[in-house]
Amino acid sequence: xxxxxxxxxxxxxxxxxxxxxxxxxxxxxxxxxxxxxxxxxxxxxxxxxxxxxxxxxxxxxxxxxxxxxxxxxxxxxxxxxxxxxxxxxxxxxxxxxxxxxxxxxxxxxxxxxxxxxxxxxxxxxxxxxxxxxxxxxxxxxxxxxxxxxxxxxxxxxxxxxxxxxxxxxxxxxxxxxxxxxxxxxxxxxxxxxxxxxxxxxxxxxxxxxxxxxxxxxxxxxxxxxxxxxxxxxxxxxxxxxxxxxxxxxxxxxxxxxxxxxxxxxxxxxxxxxxxxxxxxxxxxxxxxxxxxxxxxxxxxxxxxxxxxxxxxxxxxxxxxxxxxxxxxxxxxxxxxxxxxxxxxxxxxxxxxxxxxxxxxxxxxxxxxxxxxxxxxxxxxxxxxxxxxxxxxxx
Amino acid sequence: xxxxxxxxxxxxxxxxxxxxxxxxxxxxxxxxxxxxxxxxxxxxxxxxxxxxxxxxxxxxxxxxxxxxxxxxxxxxxxxxxxxxxxxxxxxxxxxxxxxxxxxxxxxxxxxxxxxxxxxxxxxxxxxxxxxxxxxxxxxxxxxxxxxxxxxxxxxxxxxxxxxxxxxxxxxxxxxxxxxxxxxxxxxxxxxxxxxxxxxxxxxxxxxxxxxxxxxxxxxxxxxx
Numbered sequence: 310x311x312x313x314x315x316x317x318x319x320x321x322x323x324x325x326x327x328x329x330x331x332x333x334x335x336x337x338x339x340x341x342x343x344x345x346x347x348x349x350x351x352x353x354x355x356x357x358x359x360x361x362x363x364x365x366x367x368x369x370x371x372x373x374x375x376x377x378x379x380x381x382x383x384x385x386x387x388x389x390x391x392x393x394x395x396x397x398x399x400x401x402x403x404x405x406x407x408x409x410x411x412x413x414x415x416x417x418x419x420x421x422x423x424x425x426x427x428x429x430x431x432x433x434x435x436x437x438x439x440x441x442x443x444x445x446x447x448x449x450x451x452x453x454x455x456x457x458x459x460x461x462x463x464x465x466x467x468x469x470x471x472x473x474x475x476x477x478x479x480x481x482x483x484x485x486x487x488x489x490x491x492x493x494x495x496x497x498x499x500x501x502x503x504x505x506x507x508x509x510x511x512x513x514x515x516x517x518x519x520x521x522x523x524x525x526x527x528x529x530x531x532x533x534x535x536x537x538x539x540x541x542x543x544x545x546x547x548x549x550x551x552x553x554x555x556x557x558x559x560x561x562x563x564x565x566x567x568x569x570x571x572x573x574x575x576x577x578x579x580x581x582x583x584x585x586x587x588x589x590x591x592x593x594x595x596x597x598x599x600x601x602x603x604x605x606x607x608x609x610x611x612x613x614x615x616x617x618x619x620x621x622x623x624x625x626x627x628x629x630x631x632x633x634x635x636x637x638x639x640x641x642x643x644x645x646x647x648x649x650x651x652x653x654x655x656x657x658x659x660x661x662x663x664x665x666x667x668x669x670x671x672x673x674x675x676x677x678x679x680x681x682x683x684x685x686x687x688x689x690x691x692x693x694x695x696x697x698x699x700x701x702x703x
Numbered sequence: 704x705x706x707x708x709x710x711x712x713x714x715x716x717x718x719x720x721x722x723x724x725x726x727x728x729x730x731x732x733x734x735x736x737x738x739x740x741x742x743x744x745x746x747x748x749x750x751x752x753x754x755x756x757x758x759x760x761x762x763x764x765x766x767x768x769x770x771x772x773x774x775x776x777x778x779x780x781x782x783x784x785x786x787x788x789x790x791x792x793x794x795x796x797x798x799x800x801x802x803x804x805x806x807x808x809x810x811x812x813x814x815x816x817x818x819x820x821x822x823x824x825x826x827x828x829x830x831x832x833x834x835x836x837x838x839x840x841x842x843x844x845x846x847x848x849x850x851x852x853x854x855x856x857x858x859x860x861x862x863x864x865x866x867x868x869x870x871x872x873x874x875x876x877x878x879x880x881x882x883x884x885x886x887x888x889x890x891x892x893x894x895x896x897x898x899x900x901x902x903x904x905x906x907x908x909x910x911x912x913x914x915x916x917x918x919x920x921x922x923x924x925x926x927x
Binding site: 612672 | 755758760761780781784785788789793795799801803810813815816817861865869
């Protein structure tokens with residue numbers, strides 16, 4: 310009964326000061342909404358990046374010279390096409406091995422020019438990675454063998470150089486050498502702010518002559534299935550280490566990349582949530598402040614209640630409930646606004662947002678907890694008021 | 704019959720900025736059940752302090768105090784609250800009704816803190832008590848819709864709804880005009896007579912004090 314009365318009194322008190330209650334709640338509303346929106350954006354970004362990494366292809370394994378580690382000095386590659394042949398012998402299927410040698414070059418067509426990454430690759434690339442050619446075709450093995458000057462353009466490069474015209478069959482000038490465009494990739498879009506359509510593929514043999522080098526930057530292998538990835542990686546690294554005893558090699562699997570990216574983006578989401586959490590904390594301080602004012606304002610009421618038999622605990626519970634009611638009401642509104650804003654962001658902007666149930670539970674739980682934590686001090690103060698002093702106050 | 708209040712050698716000293724200020728210096732008195740006592744004295748004589756002690760709102764610094772047979776010195780704050788709820792009814796000069804709360808809810812408030820009484824039963828008892836003080840037609844009025852005399856009658860109903868042993872009235876007519884004050888006083892006396900509740904009234908009005916069965920005069924923290 311006393312508990313029911315405490316609820317009734319708390320509701321009455323909040324209703325009696327609508328504007329004040331609303332403004333106090335606003336702090337909590339903004340805090341909770343911020344937590345929900347920012348966590349949604351963080352989670353959405355993480356999901357999108359993971360999708361993109363998985364979309365590269367499946368069961369991928371990339372071998373690079375040097376150690377893949379933060380702070381490790383980049384290692385000049387000593388890999389050559391003969392090493393690729395050795396790797397191909399281990400894999401046993403030429404179509405599962407891809408290579409890259411990359412250089413930044415200026416590409417021209419007609420009066421237009423653009424700076425882009427030019428990748429020397431094998432004709433197996435579309436098989437190893439998921440790359441779809443939108444128009445024309447990819448180059449073939451004989452183009453690679455004969456160092457033919459043919460190029461496949463990324464969608465952005467094609468648009469920059471040719472606009473709405475069909476580039477297939479047209480001439481393009483790469484680093485001062487004339488190439489024939491044989492295909493254009495289907496657009497991939499952006500990933501972490503990087504335009505994935507801003508690249509040009511040419512045969513690796515042609516690239517070697519163009520860049521005046523014979524190095525290979527990386528070798529990618531598509532394993533037949535998930536279980537053979539690790540064994541394959543070990544054998545390839547061992548073979549390459551035997552051929553180049555002075556160089557260290559690392560094999561990176563798709564799962565490792567996903568793990569690292571997931572960790573980074575998880576931290577990012579955590580940081581965003583923490584920043585939003587600070588605003589929730591500030592909202593809690595506001596609740597505490599208002600509750601202290603409320604206790605002072607209702608000193609005489611507290612005195613009277615004590616005189617007719619309210620125990621310190623009865624008074625404390627009443628004020629604590631008032632604080633919790635403020636924050637959980639604010640938390641509920643904040644959740645609704647947060648979910649609405651996240652959906653809006655996802656709908657009208659390129660920023661992805663994914664609402665997770667745990668962020669809602671967390672935000673609401675924290676706001677209710679904030680009410681308890683920040684309501685305790687005012688409630689204790691009210692409960693401990695000396696009834697004689699309280700009744701005397703004007 | 705057990706006396707309503709027994710006080711032996713009560714003293715109460717306030718500590719103000721490290722200075723001890725004695726407000727009561729050895730007060731002994733006994734109020735029998737159903738007695739009618741006026742507590743008089745100039746301001747600063749200690750009569751308010753004594754009333755707070757007798758009402759279980761404060762504790763003595765030294766001495767023994769039994770209210771309704773219960774030893775105040777043995778009670779913690781929660782038990783003191785229960786003691787007030789079960790044995791004492793307060794009537795204040797300034798009424799002290801809850802604003803935005805109807806007369807019947809104001810009267811039922813002590814029953815809420817008693818616990819274990821259903822809302823319907825609380826309302827029934829409060830309604831009966833309001834009828835007794837002549838406000839059966841004002842149940843759902845709020846304090847700001849009632850006159851001063853009516854507000855004090857609501858306060859009296861609230862003080863009596865728990866069937867207390869002692870009714871403590873602190874200048875109950877102080878905020879009322881003479882005629883209204885007279886009728887409130889008459890009501891208190893009627894209730895004292897018909898219910899056997901001890902009435903202790905603090906007043907500085909000697910005319911009011913003269914109506915009591917007994918008069919206790921205080922000066923400088925002692926009974927004279």
